[in-house]
Amino acid sequence: MQTLPGERLEVLLSARDIQARVEQLGRRITLDYQDKSLVLIGILKGSFVFVADLARAIDLPLAVDFMAVSSYGHATKSSGVVRILKDLDYSLDGKHVIVVEDIVDTGLTLNYIYGHVRSRGAMSVKICALLDKPARRQVAVPVHYKGFEIPDEFVVGYGLDVDERYRNLSDVCRLVRS
Template sequence: MRTPADERLEVMIGERDIQERVAQLGRRITLDYEGKDLVLVAILKGSFVFVADLARAIDLPVAVDFMAVSSYGMSTKSSGVVRIVKDLDYSLDQKHVLVVEDIVDTGLTLNYIFGHLKSRGAMSVKICSLLDKVGRRQVAVPVHYKGFEIPDEFVVGYGLDVEERYRNLKDVCRVVKI
């Protein structure tokens, strides 16, 4: 992929590894939610690729809804102030909710979302994240289904971006400034 002259991409997690892990997560979620009314709540924008692949890997009827929150603004670091930009379209009452996130970093945003969704009548709320930066955690959040634990590096691809670029990469990559 073409990059600006001052950037280079290095693959951190390749497409094949991502697809294998998504399939594993799908099988485990299928077993855990057999016979339950499951709603996948995808956190936009970063999780859109992951939730599409994950939903197809789950061998159950699932509903999918989307929520957009903002805590970053135009920065690459969370401000800690969470604002709901797009709320859910459907009720969570008496449903089992699986929050699908691209990456858990400080935990501030996800902690807010977790509490907010629990208060809306869901029977259960669990979290599934493609990436987890445990070393950056400021607030303990329970990540029930985890794709990959990664070091504290800025990554793009597979839905993650920098200034809206690189979401379409099939791999998760580091952006290296040259």
Template structure:
């Protein structure tokens, strides 16, 4: 597996420190409120699990699954909801948790969709941000790390369903994701 990886971009210890910082800020900003966190499957699961444990106020959570990549290593811009929320978010304070924002198309679609459901508030927490790839500007209320335009895996992010379990964020070698191999399917939402 490590022969597919170029280098560590964000070490696990830096992620741990950033998650603690984000948890503190979110706890401060939502003090006295009941927060509903919405994780975007599958990429945000590890980040979300660590983040909700760093939040010191009452938290509930739900999940959505979307697809926007198809068989490519870049977003198609066409978003499909594969799994919707289990309950209504009307009148709730909602924090959308995403692993990575690239073009902004998926996040923009999710925000537009969720706003129609009348939450009391809707904010975004993102682990990784690639602003150089942005096609649509989206608000990121709780940003993690700004990263360059490189294909990354680890800490929940995958390529072909692999590498999610790595504790660091790694740059994947271009020859790996450049393969036209049908066994690889992109699972990231963006």
């Protein structure tokens, strides 16, 4: 893929490895949620690719909703201030919910979302994250379904971006700036 001058991409997780892991997560969630009313809540924009693939890997009837929050703006580090840009469209009363996130970094944003969703009447709330970056964690959040643990590097691809670029990559890549 073309990059901007002074940027290069290094593959951290290949599309093949990601798809294999998403299928494993889908099988596990299918087993865990037999005979339950399941809702996946994708956190926009970064999780949209992961949510689509994960939903297809889960062999159960389910609903999908989305929230959009902001704590990054145009920066590459979280500000810690969370703003809800788009809230849920549907009631969670009596539903089992899995919050689907692209990456858990400091935990600040996800901790806020987790509390917000729990307050909406769900029977249970669990978190599924494609990527977990524990070296940056400031707040403990329970990640019940984890794709990959990664080092403290800025990554793009498979829905993750920098200034809205690189979301369309099939791989997860390190963004290296010179």
